[in-house]
Amino acid sequence: MNAATASRARGRGALPGLGLTLGMTLAWVSLIVLLPLAALAARPWQLGLAGVWHSLADPRVLASLRVSFGAALAASLLDLPLGLLLAWVLVRYRFPGRPAVDAMIDLPFALPTAVAGITLTALYGPNGWLGAPLAALGVKVAYTPLGIVAALVFVGLPFVVRTAEPVLRAFPAEIEESAETLGARPWQTARRIILPALAPALLTGLGLAFARAVGEYGSVIFIAGNMPMVSEVAPLLIVIRLQQFDYGGAASLGLAMLAASFGCLCLVAGLRRAVTPAVR
Amino acid sequence: MKRRVFAAALPAVAAALAWTRAARAATALLNVSYDPTRELYRDIDRQFAADWQARSGEAVAIRTANGGSGAQARAVLDGLQADVVTLALAYDIDALAARGLLATDWQSRLPDNSTPYTSTIVFLVRKGNPKGVHDWPDLIRPGVAVITPNPKTSGGARWNYLAAWGWALRRPGGSEEGAQAYLASLFRQVPVLDTGARGATNSFVQRGLGDVLLAWENEALLARDEIGHDAFDIVYPSLTILAEPPVAVVDSVVDKKGTRALAEAYLAFLYTPAGQETIARHHFRPRDKAVAARHAAEFPAIETFDIASLGGWRAAQARHFADGGLFDRIYTPGR
Numbered sequence: 001m002n003a004a005t006a007s008r009a010r011g012r013g014a015l016p017g018l019g020l021t022l023g024m025t026l027a028w029v030s031l032i033v034l035l036p037l038a039a040l041a042a043r044p045w046q047l048g049l050a051g052v053w054h055s056l057a058d059p060r061v062l063a064s065l066r067v068s069f070g071a072a073l074a075a076s077l078l079d080l081p082l083g084l085l086l087a088w089v090l091v092r093y094r095f096p097g098r099p100a101v102d103a104m105i106d107l108p109f110a111l112p113t114a115v116a117g118i119t120l121t122a123l124y125g126p127n128g129w130l131g132a133p134l135a136a137l138g139v140k141v142a143y144t145p146l147g148i149v150a151a152l153v154f155v156g157l158p159f160v161v162r163t164a165e166p167v168l169r170a171f172p173a174e175i176e177e178s179a180e181t182l183g184a185r186p187w188q189t190a191r192r193i194i195l196p197a198l199a200p201a202l203l204t205g206l207g208l209a210f211a212r213a214v215g216e217y218g219s220v221i222f223i224a225g226n227m228p229m230v231s232e233v234a235p236l237l238i239v240i241r242l243q244q245f246d247y248g249g250a251a252s253l254g255l256a257m258l259a260a261s262f263g264c265l266c267l268v269a270g271l272r273r274a275v276t277p278a279v280r
Numbered sequence: 281m282k283r284r285v286f287a288a289a290l291p292a293v294a295a296a297l298a299w300t301r302a303a304r305a306a307t308a309l310l311n312v313s314y315d316p317t318r319e320l321y322r323d324i325d326r327q328f329a330a331d332w333q334a335r336s337g338e339a340v341a342i343r344t345a346n347g348g349s350g351a352q353a354r355a356v357l358d359g360l361q362a363d364v365v366t367l368a369l370a371y372d373i374d375a376l377a378a379r380g381l382l383a384t385d386w387q388s389r390l391p392d393n394s395t396p397y398t399s400t401i402v403f404l405v406r407k408g409n410p411k412g413v414h415d416w417p418d419l420i421r422p423g424v425a426v427i428t429p430n431p432k433t434s435g436g437a438r439w440n441y442l443a444a445w446g447w448a449l450r451r452p453g454g455s456e457e458g459a460q461a462y463l464a465s466l467f468r469q470v471p472v473l474d475t476g477a478r479g480a481t482n483s484f485v486q487r488g489l490g491d492v493l494l495a496w497e498n499e500a501l502l503a504r505d506e507i508g509h510d511a512f513d514i515v516y517p518s519l520t521i522l523a524e525p526p527v528a529v530v531d532s533v534v535d536k537k538g539t540r541a542l543a544e545a546y547l548a549f550l551y552t553p554a555g556q557e558t559i560a561r562h563h564f565r566p567r568d569k570a571v572a573a574r575h576a577a578e579f580p581a582i583e584t585f586d587i588a589s590l591g592g593w594r595a596a597q598a599r600h601f602a603d604g605g606l607f608d609r610i611y612t613p614g615r
Contacts, residue, residue, distance in 0.1 A: 058603075059612050125487045143472045143489075226430060226473040228611035236475070240432040243350040244602060245357075245375060 083160025113218025156209030368435030
């Protein structure tokens with residue numbers, strides 16, 4: 001038996017032992033991810049269908065979901081141009097301190113969310129460095145939904161930067177150069193050539209930033225006013241229900257958030273597939 | 281070869297197990313407490329450990345964990361091995377009793393409803409009291425911003441709310457409808473609802489939000505001590521609530537760990553003159569009359585009512601703080 005037949009006899013394709021490793025990986029993923037999700041999905045039904053409906057059809061619950069998802073959407077949409085700009089500068093330009101800026105992009109990942117929240121509150125509060133001049137202009141950031149968006153922009157920025165960077169880096173310079181030789185102005189090149197190529201990566205970044213922003217608690221809880229119906233986020237409402245030992249109610253709200261987030265992420269994935277050029 | 285390795289490993293493993301068992305034998309006590317008692321129990325734990333060592337020669341390691349009262353109760357329900365709980369309100373300990381972690385008559389086991397120290401709800405205002413806040417009606421004047429935490433997540437906030445409620449009921453011409461209207465007006469003056477009492481204190485003190493902070497008396501005195509007497513004034517309202525944060529031994533845990541004698545001695549220490557003196561030093565009102573007399577300058581006489589006169593915690597929780605209760609209806613009047 002020569003080497004080729006021997007490897008074929010060991011397993012399908014180039015990866016020997018694929019069956020075993022795939023099985024182990026699936027088992028591990030199930031344990032870590034699916035089991036807790038299944039537990040969450042099973043919890044609310046203790047209350048019965050009517051109980052779950054009553055628990056969710058509360059104007060306060062709906063307002064909190066609006067605040068959470070609305071702020072997350074606004075923040076991730078704001079992150080798109082900001083993140084793209086940052087990624088562009090990091091990839092296309094050389095300047096002193098570039099490695100430092102590059103490392104600082106990852107700070108929102110590294111910083112504990114509570115620290116981020118307290119710092120942002122100190123910054124945007126009525127006597128903070130940014131909050132005081134803004135208050136003089138009549139703009140209140142802290143303790144309003146605007147503050148929530150500010151915190152979520154901070155938290156979601158690295159996602160957009162880090163997903164756009166590799167695509168920008170790998171973008172062949174020849175394409176831009178040929179567009180220039182064919183008479184395209186820089187703005188046309190950007191709109192017609194570069195942005196469509198970046199679109200899938202940007203949508204991935206958007207999806208990631210949105211997913212992170214929707215469930216944020218630590219960085220939001222200090223800067224939000226937590227006023228019911230106005231600036232109360234859904235994770236806080238879950239904590240409030242736990243505080244009342246209403247585990248079923250908390251789980252039903254968690255399940256609602258899970259379902260809504262899943263729907264949004266499916267939407268983003270569909271959009272991404274639509275803008276990805278077909279592989280010939 | 282494999283058998284030899286296993287045989288060699290066995291005594292090593294046995295020795296390791298025996299060593300860890302011996303290490304655990306140095307008795308440890310866990311006190312699960314609410315937020316403002318960090319400084320208090322740091323001193324109490326040190327004093328009690330020295331006292332116990334002197335009396336019985338045994339070295340003990342006392343740990344106190346602080347957090348929001350409700351969150352702490354939930355942690356104990358979920359399995360945190362607390363020998364002793366010292367929480368903000370009896371309702372949280374009742375929740376533990378309902379699950380069988382301690383006897384339902386726990387509150388009668390120690391003197392004074394199992395509360396070795398009390399506190400009350402006061403107003404903390406900026407120095408000089410620029411907005412002229414002297415009593416409850418001043419809180420709902422236009423232009424006065426009131427800081428209080430969220431009663432749904434903070435034990436201290438529930439005491440604040442019930443103090444306001446009780447006063448509104450007892451004022452001349454007071455009624456249930458009047459009290460509800462008063463509380464609705466009060467919460468309209470609140471710009472931000474922090475999740476905990478310390479968070480609210482920080483919003484008032486560090487962020488400079490609001491004109492008056494509704495706070496535990498011990499928190500207000502601590503804030504004044506830490507920040508300085510020239511930053512804040514403490515205003516005592518005409519009528520306020522007697523806040524009784526109770527203490528209890530968690531039967532199921534101490535019976536399993538065999539630390540009942542130690543846990544009961546720990547709680548009994550809080551009632552001794554030495555314990556009461558430490559309590560008074562940390563701005564909590566002591567139950568011991570002699571110690572209270574010595575600190576009378578710090579704790580002015582106040583007129584109070586207690587939670588029993590409002591029907592007890594279970595009734596108050598169901599009426600005000602449960603889903604769809606009076607507090608919810610302030611924000612969603614339709615329901």
